[in-house]
Amino acid sequence: MKLLKVTSILFFITGLLWSPVPMALGQDQSKQNPIGTIKEYRIERSVSEDAAECIECHAKESGGIVADWAGSRHAHVNITCLDCHGASPADSDVSKDHLQYDKTRISGIVSPRDCSRCHPTEAAEYNRSKHANTLEIIWKIDPWLNDGMNNEIERVTGCEHCHGSIVKVVGGEFDASTWPNVGVGRINPDGSRGSCSSCHTRHKFSLAEARKPEACGQCHLGPDHPQIEIYEESKHGAIYHAEGDSWNWTAAPGTWTPGVDYRTPTCSVCHMSGVSNVPTTHDVTERLAWETQAPLTIRPNEFKPYPAKTDWSQEREKMENVCLSCHSENWTKGHFARFDKAVGNYNDNYFKPMKKLIEKLYEKKLLSKDKDLDEELEIDMYELWHHEGRRARFGAAMMAPDYTWWHGFYELKKRCMEIEEKAEHLLQSQKPAKVFDVKGAGGDTTHEVEIIQ
Numbered sequence: 001m002k003l004l005k006v007t008s009i010l011f012f013i014t015g016l017l018w019s020p021v022p023m024a025l026g027q028d029q030s031k032q033n034p035i036g037t038i039k040e041y042r043i044e045r046s047v048s049e050d051a052a053e054c055i056e057c058h059a060k061e062s063g064g065i066v067a068d069w070a071g072s073r074h075a076h077v078n079i080t081c082l083d084c085h086g087a088s089p090a091d092s093d094v095s096k097d098h099l100q101y102d103k104t105r106i107s108g109i110v111s112p113r114d115c116s117r118c119h120p121t122e123a124a125e126y127n128r129s130k131h132a133n134t135l136e137i138i139w140k141i142d143p144w145l146n147d148g149m150n151n152e153i154e155r156v157t158g159c160e161h162c163h164g165s166i167v168k169v170v171g172g173e174f175d176a177s178t179w180p181n182v183g184v185g186r187i188n189p190d191g192s193r194g195s196c197s198s199c200h201t202r203h204k205f206s207l208a209e210a211r212k213p214e215a216c217g218q219c220h221l222g223p224d225h226p227q228i229e230i231y232e233e234s235k236h237g238a239i240y241h242a243e244g245d246s247w248n249w250t251a252a253p254g255t256w257t258p259g260v261d262y263r264t265p266t267c268s269v270c271h272m273s274g275v276s277n278v279p280t281t282h283d284v285t286e287r288l289a290w291e292t293q294a295p296l297t298i299r300p301n302e303f304k305p306y307p308a309k310t311d312w313s314q315e316r317e318k319m320e321n322v323c324l325s326c327h328s329e330n331w332t333k334g335h336f337a338r339f340d341k342a343v344g345n346y347n348d349n350y351f352k353p354m355k356k357l358i359e360k361l362y363e364k365k366l367l368s369k370d371k372d373l374d375e376e377l378e379i380d381m382y383e384l385w386h387h388e389g390r391r392a393r394f395g396a397a398m399m400a401p402d403y404t405w406w407h408g409f410y411e412l413k414k415r416c417m418e419i420e421e422k423a424e425h426l427l428q429s430q431k432p433a434k435v436f437d438v439k440g441a442g443g444d445t446t447h448e449v450e451i452i453q
């Protein structure tokens, strides 16, 4: 590859935006933009001729992409389009179509393996996380998939948007049922797992964006995992909304400091960012002492489909250390003592007794074990742990009393009444429950993930 000492490229992108400061990275005050007419990007630096060609043509073809990239840390440190999109002839995801525009081989997909060339630590942590491995996990345990209870289009437009797809390339083109996709556990054509752009959207790859709760709230919301709503309800979230605009979101990695750069934690602070003696992590299972999304709450190392290699008491200590940067020991210990009791209350007084009752109905063949989620009581039991049971536990973990009680324990009580009522009816009538037939809305039960492994 030829390296030009200084390649001067001048781009003009017409638009209505006016910027008082020239957008040039190598700033030249004498060439300021005429007000209100054009926005100018001047990239003057050492890049190879091949890399310069991408920028030049794409400034015309897709100005928005070049503008985002030009404002990123990557552009500032000379990381170009080619560094991320460049592909070798052996790669299965080379775009055949693109060869008509440029002789250099490129791919539209940039996988964690591509990022790992320069960010090995983040990529390794992410690679072992539940985020990156979620397709394997859900195919091991999920009844919608394993019993064929939903169909392809429901999965593609629903589950896979958040969890990720298995990206397929057919004849040099992406298969539209698997692409585009930026789900956390996407399986890429190079075999790597995940998508860094789930949280760092291209082409700014901004730290500020990932540190804000909205980055997580795109997936962590709704009846079964309302973490963003829970955060909104908490005092932490209220203060974020009141004052967040004035916080310093762009502090360099490892220097983002509680009390100095921000006053209350976001999702990233508690789960990922480096805080005092707790290092930054891209494995979100760290700092957790429970599996509060599971039917029966267990420890992370007891989660059979993907046992964590962590010791829950050490992880609890890490989470407590995050709190201790702003709170006292008493405040922090008091919070966790109450959370742990709420977990016990859910396990012992709601989940276990109802599970026992449902098992009795299976034994007496009043419910059928054939498929899950096709009988009303199965849906009731599912919602008990998957909806209100999670909300009660998450609300208690993350300081949201409305979720703990009104959307949580209150709804649990109501659900138990309904389950007992319906169970009694079946036991009295001795007539098996009605089985719902999903007909055309049923789906494939092939474990593609295992085929790929």
Ligand code: HEC
Binding pocket: 050, 051, 053, 054, 055, 057, 058, 061, 081, 082, 085, 086, 095, 098, 101, 102, 104, 106, 107, 108, 109
């Ligand atoms: C002469 C113009 C030209 C050059 C040079 C060029 N591209 Fe493109 N590129 C295009 C056009 C046109 C498209 C298609 C845009 C569309 O589909 O709307 C495209 C598409 C792409 C895509 C999306 C592919 C996909 O499958 O979605 C990527 C990534 C890309 N280019 C990267 C690059 C890189 C990296 C380089 C430099 C090695 C480069 N381009 C050089 C014109 C060019």
Ligand code: HEC
Binding pocket: 054, 055, 058, 062, 065, 066, 069, 074, 079, 080, 081, 082, 083, 084, 085, 108, 109, 110, 111, 181, 182, 195, 197, 202, 203, 205
């Ligand atoms: C730091 C790595 C990185 C750099 C640098 C980079 N890209 Fe990308 N690009 C990505 C990622 C990630 C995606 C999203 C695809 C994915 O999730 O794998 C993407 C997607 C694209 C797409 C398809 C997006 C769409 O919405 O259709 C185009 C086109 C593209 N990039 C062009 C460029 C051009 C042109 C440059 C240089 C100005 C560039 N990229 C620089 C990582 C990068």
Ligand code: HEC
Binding pocket: 073, 074, 077, 079, 083, 084, 110, 111, 114, 115, 116, 117, 118, 119, 196, 197, 200, 205, 206, 207, 208, 252, 253
């Ligand atoms: C060729 C090397 C290279 C590749 C490939 C690369 N990066 Fe980077 N990245 C860098 C460098 C260098 C920095 C700047 C570090 C600094 O500011 O000290 C950076 C910074 C970042 C930052 C911090 C931005 C900020 O605001 O401080 C993020 C996030 C990031 N990269 C994500 C990604 C992702 C995601 C990919 C893959 C899609 C990727 N990078 C691919 C070299 C690379």
Ligand code: HEC
Binding pocket: 130, 137, 138, 141, 142, 144, 145, 150, 155, 158, 159, 160, 161, 162, 163, 218, 219, 220, 221, 222, 224, 225, 293, 294
């Ligand atoms: C809006 C995004 C979104 C959609 C759509 C979605 N999920 Fe999830 N799913 C999540 C999140 C976030 C979690 C993590 C829950 C937690 O830990 O609080 C999760 C958790 C799970 C789990 C539990 C994993 C574990 O470790 O125990 C399974 C199984 C699952 N989802 C399957 C599915 C299936 C199957 C579909 C489609 C029928 C689906 N999800 C649709 C976001 C989504």
Ligand code: HEC
Binding pocket: 112, 115, 116, 119, 122, 123, 124, 126, 131, 184, 195, 196, 197, 198, 199, 200, 207, 210, 211, 252, 253, 254, 256, 268, 272, 273, 274, 280, 282
């Ligand atoms: C679940 C969301 C999420 C995903 C997925 C994710 N990141 Fe990050 N990333 C973050 C957050 C949040 C931060 C900010 C941490 C902090 O406060 O410094 C960050 C920070 C970074 C930084 C700056 C270093 C630092 O310590 O802050 C780099 C580089 C980076 N990520 C690269 C990647 C790469 C590469 C991938 C894919 C392998 C990836 N990220 C996937 C959320 C994510």
Ligand code: HEC
Binding pocket: 130, 131, 133, 134, 135, 137, 138, 161, 162, 163, 182, 183, 184, 198, 199, 210, 215, 216, 217, 218, 219, 220, 267, 268, 271, 272, 284, 285, 288, 291, 300
């Ligand atoms: C694109 C969707 C998506 C985004 C964005 C996302 N997550 Fe997740 N998250 C998931 C899914 C899906 C799971 C469930 C994985 C599983 O257990 O199979 C999950 C699980 C988790 C877990 C539970 C891990 C465990 O061991 O049980 C935590 C904690 C978490 N995410 C935190 C975050 C944080 C913090 C952010 C933002 C910085 C974030 N997530 C962004 C989809 C997402």
Ligand code: HEC
Binding pocket: 213, 216, 217, 220, 227, 228, 229, 231, 236, 265, 266, 267, 268, 270, 271, 287, 288, 289, 290, 291, 292, 293, 316, 319, 397, 398
């Ligand atoms: C004040 C700190 C704090 C904030 C802010 C916070 N969390 Fe949490 N989160 C926790 C604690 C503590 C737990 C329970 C940890 C345990 O298992 O002991 C938890 C549990 C979770 C879980 C359940 C993991 C599992 O599988 O049991 C998910 C998912 C999650 N948080 C995501 C998020 C998201 C997304 C946000 C932002 C919208 C967020 N959290 C904001 C502290 C926080």
Ligand code: HEC
Binding pocket: 234, 235, 236, 239, 258, 259, 262, 263, 264, 265, 269, 270, 319, 320, 322, 323, 324, 325, 326, 327, 332, 335, 336, 399
């Ligand atoms: C960056 C500083 C910071 C961190 C880190 C932090 N908090 Fe807070 N927290 C605050 C502030 C500020 C308030 C508001 C205090 C007030 O009401 O005067 C608060 C409020 C609270 C409240 C009161 C909620 C209410 O509605 O009354 C609880 C409980 C709490 N935090 C627990 C925690 C726990 C547990 C952690 C760690 C998982 C944590 N905090 C991490 C700053 C922080």
